[in-house]
Structure formats: structure tokens, C-alpha cells
Amino acid sequence: MPDIILHHYDLSPFFEKIRLALGYKGLAWTSVVVDAVPPRPALDALTGGYRRVPVLQMGADICCHTEVIFRALERVEPTPTLYPAGEGIAKALSLGWNRATWKPAIGVLVTHIGEHLPEEYLRDRKEHYLGYDISRDAMAPMLPAHLQQMSAQIDWLASMLRQNGDDLTGPALGAADLTCHHSIRLLRANAGAEAIDAQLHIAPEVVAWMDRIAAIGHGTKTDMTPGDAVALAKAATPADPGLGDNDPSGLSLRTTVSVTPNDNARVPVTGTLVGADAQEVVIAVENAEAGKLHVHFPRAGFDTLAADTTARTAA
Ligand SMILES: N[C@@H](CCC(=O)N[C@@H](CS)C(=O)NCC(=O)O)C(=O)O
Known part of the structure; x- marks a missing residue:
């Protein structure tokens, strides 16, 4: 198995989601810390310019976005699975949760x-990155709305736990648990658990679930520099x-495509299509620093378009 290398910075809540998955699967991994504010030349060389973190590297394979990282980890170590109730419920819940809670969580x-x-x-x-101001002064007027949104979503988690037992989708912990946990953890870890539990009216079932997930730990970690990670690739x-x-939209292998997130940081990454199915797209990218790479993206939340279409769309 190639080394599992995670590019991240500590403040990133999405990093916690992946660290816990590594701990859950009992995997050893290597940490590459990047700056919280670009430029990040080493990471750009590896991803072809994808803006966000975390990014997972295995040799010359680069996984952009936590959902495609989960899929890669599942291939490397299938047990325990991150999809105990199937991939669909986990991914649908995760996408909805992330998009609905990210801004309110930052606001709080x-x-x-x-x-x-x-x-x-x-x-x-x-x-x-976002196109709006997340300073305290700018976000303060929206605080009542942000609290309402967080409480509504967290109440859904409580109802799932009451229905399904210890884990959101049952019958065991999975990807949806790790996704929903990380944004609440961000608040509790930085603002104090008691203050957040009271402010968001977090039910005891959710608190107990948070504690069970935190106890999983982060697996075994060693460190690497960004330069060494690029050399390894x-x-x-x-x-x-x-x-x-198997691209459902009919794109053929060897087509030049651009892959662009359809929420934040809409910077396209351009490469040659080398694999596709309904859940994942893989493009070949090459540069002097990192050589030949395969860069992996999810389909949901990203637009993969033939490069000539991208040019027409931009025109
Ligand atoms: N939906 C993405 C979100 C990742 C994300 O939003 N990461 C934040 C850090 S927590 C980020 O990349 N922020 C901009 C940056 O660091 O350049 C995923 O699951 O990977």
C-alpha cells in the first residue's frame, strides 16, 4: 500500500473528518502541513490548482475533496466500512449537511x-475564496439566523440517533457521522462545549454521540515537508x-476536461480524462515539479466539462 499523505492545516474542520476516518480504519498516515492562506506552490503542483484542503496523496494519485478521499480510503482498507448503510445515504446526507451548515457554523x-x-x-x-466577509463584525447581524439553522440541522441528527441507535444511519458508525460531527466539533472545541451545547440546544443524544466519535482518535501519524511530498509524487x-x-454524461476517455467545484473557489483544474463513473472523475495532469499525476474528484458538487465547452461557457 502506498503511504497515505494528508495535506492540511490544523484549523481546517474538514481535516478532522479525515483524521477520524484514518483512526477508525486503524491506518498509519503522513501529515504535510500547508499554509492556511495561499500561495501553496507544492500543493498546486500536486492538484493542478484545486484550491481547497484537505487533499490526500498516495504516490502520484491525488484525491481532492473529503468525499473522494473517503472513497480512496475505502479501497485501501475496506474494513471497517465507512458506508455501513450504503454509500448513497452517507453521501447525500454529507453533501446536504456541509452546504447547509458551513456558513452558519462559521457565523456562530x-x-x-x-x-x-x-x-x-x-x-x-x-x-x-468565498466572496463575502466572515469577520465577526460582518457576520454578527446574521447570528440569530445562523443559530436557527444550526439548531434545526442538529435537531435532525438527534432524531436520527433516537431512531437508529448509536450512529446516524445505523447499524454502525460511518461517513455521515464523521461529516456531521466535524462542524459541531469545530464550535465546541473553539468556543467551549458547554457554551455551544446551551446556545444551540444540543440534545444529550447528540452530545453522547459526539463523545463516542471523538474517542476514535486519529491513527498513527508521521510528518513530511511539502517539498518531499512533491518529490515522492x-x-x-x-x-x-x-x-x-463510464461517464454517465458521455465524456470519452482522453478528452481534455476541466473540473470545477460548483460552490466556493470555482477554479477549474484541466487535464485528460482517464477514468469516470457516476461518483468519481480522474484526470491526468502533468507538470515539471510533480511529474505525471492522476487527480481524483467527486462528481456531486463538481462540474466536469469538455475543455471546449468550458471555453464556450466562459465566453
Ligand atoms: N467540501 C470540501 C470542503 C473543504 C473545505 O471547505 N476546506 C476549507 C478548509 S476547512 C478550505 O479549503 N478553505 C479554503 C482554503 O483553505 O484555501 C471537502 O469536503 O473537502
């Missing part, structure tokens, strides 16, 4: 710790994606 967070966020970070998020050969020529 900055009212507690906003004074500690550096100007440079706030400016980058406003001008280059360059020395490696990308794996056969094993997905075949």
Missing part, C-alpha cells in the same frame, strides 16, 4: 473567536483508476 464561530482570525486570512476568504507512477469509460 466568529462571534466567539473572531478577534483571533488574522486580517490576511479574512481578506483572502473574502476576495479569493514525481518518483511514483499513477495507479490505474479502475473506473473504466
Whole structure:
């Protein structure tokens, strides 16, 4: 098995989701810490320019986005599975949860710790990533709405736990649990568990579930520099994606395509299609720094278009 290398920074809540999955599967992994604010030249060389973290690297295979990272981990170590109730319920719940709770969670967070966020970070998020201001002053007027949104979503989690037992979708812990846990953990870890539980009216079932997930731990970690990770990719050969020529929209292998997130940071990554199915797309990217790479993206939440279509759309 190639080394599992995770590119991340500590403040990232999505990083927690992956660390817990590694701990749950009992996997050893290597940590590469990147700056919380770009430029990140080593990571750009590996991803072809995808803006977000975490990113998982296995040799010359690069997985962008936590849902495609989960899929890769599942291939490497199938047990215990991250999809005990099937992939569909886990992924649908995760996508809905992330999109509905990310902004309200940040809105609540900055009212507690906003004074500690550096100007440079706030400016980058406003001008280059989100397109809006997440400083405490800018978010404060929306606090009642953000609290309402978080409470409504967390109440759904409580109802799932009452229905299904210890884990959201039953019959065991899975990807949906790790996804929904990480945003609540972000708030409890930074603003204090008691304060957040009271402010969001978090039910005892949810608190007990949070504690069970935190006890999983993060597996065994060693450290690596970004430069060494790029050198390792360059020395490696990308794996056969094993997905075949199964793009449901009819894109053929060897087509030049662009893959673009359809929420934040809509920066396209361009490469040659080397594998596709309804859940994942793999493109070949090559550059002087990192050599030949296979970069993996999910389908849901990303638009994969033939490069000539992208040009027409942009025109
Ligand atoms: N839906 C993405 C979200 C990842 C995400 O939003 N990551 C944040 C950090 S928590 C990010 O990349 N922020 C911008 C940046 O770091 O450049 C995933 O699941 O991977």
C-alpha cells in the first residue's frame, strides 16, 4: 500500500473528518502541513490548482475533496466500512449537511473567536475564496439566523440517533457521522462545549454521540515537508483508476476536461480524462515539479466539462 499523505492545516474542520476516518480504519498516515492562506506552490503542483484542503496523496494519485478521499480510503482498507448503510445515504446526507451548515457554523464561530482570525486570512476568504466577509463584525447581524439553522440541522441528527441507535444511519458508525460531527466539533472545541451545547440546544443524544466519535482518535501519524511530498509524487507512477469509460454524461476517455467545484473557489483544474463513473472523475495532469499525476474528484458538487465547452461557457 502506498503511504497515505494528508495535506492540511490544523484549523481546517474538514481535516478532522479525515483524521477520524484514518483512526477508525486503524491506518498509519503522513501529515504535510500547508499554509492556511495561499500561495501553496507544492500543493498546486500536486492538484493542478484545486484550491481547497484537505487533499490526500498516495504516490502520484491525488484525491481532492473529503468525499473522494473517503472513497480512496475505502479501497485501501475496506474494513471497517465507512458506508455501513450504503454509500448513497452517507453521501447525500454529507453533501446536504456541509452546504447547509458551513456558513452558519462559521457565523456562530466568529462571534466567539473572531478577534483571533488574522486580517490576511479574512481578506483572502473574502476576495479569493468565498466572496463575502466572515469577520465577526460582518457576520454578527446574521447570528440569530445562523443559530436557527444550526439548531434545526442538529435537531435532525438527534432524531436520527433516537431512531437508529448509536450512529446516524445505523447499524454502525460511518461517513455521515464523521461529516456531521466535524462542524459541531469545530464550535465546541473553539468556543467551549458547554457554551455551544446551551446556545444551540444540543440534545444529550447528540452530545453522547459526539463523545463516542471523538474517542476514535486519529491513527498513527508521521510528518513530511511539502517539498518531499512533491518529490515522492514525481518518483511514483499513477495507479490505474479502475473506473473504466463510464461517464454517465458521455465524456470519452482522453478528452481534455476541466473540473470545477460548483460552490466556493470555482477554479477549474484541466487535464485528460482517464477514468469516470457516476461518483468519481480522474484526470491526468502533468507538470515539471510533480511529474505525471492522476487527480481524483467527486462528481456531486463538481462540474466536469469538455475543455471546449468550458471555453464556450466562459465566453
Ligand atoms: N467540501 C470540501 C470542503 C473543504 C473545505 O471547505 N476546506 C476549507 C478548509 S476547512 C478550505 O479549503 N478553505 C479554503 C482554503 O483553505 O484555501 C471537502 O469536503 O473537502
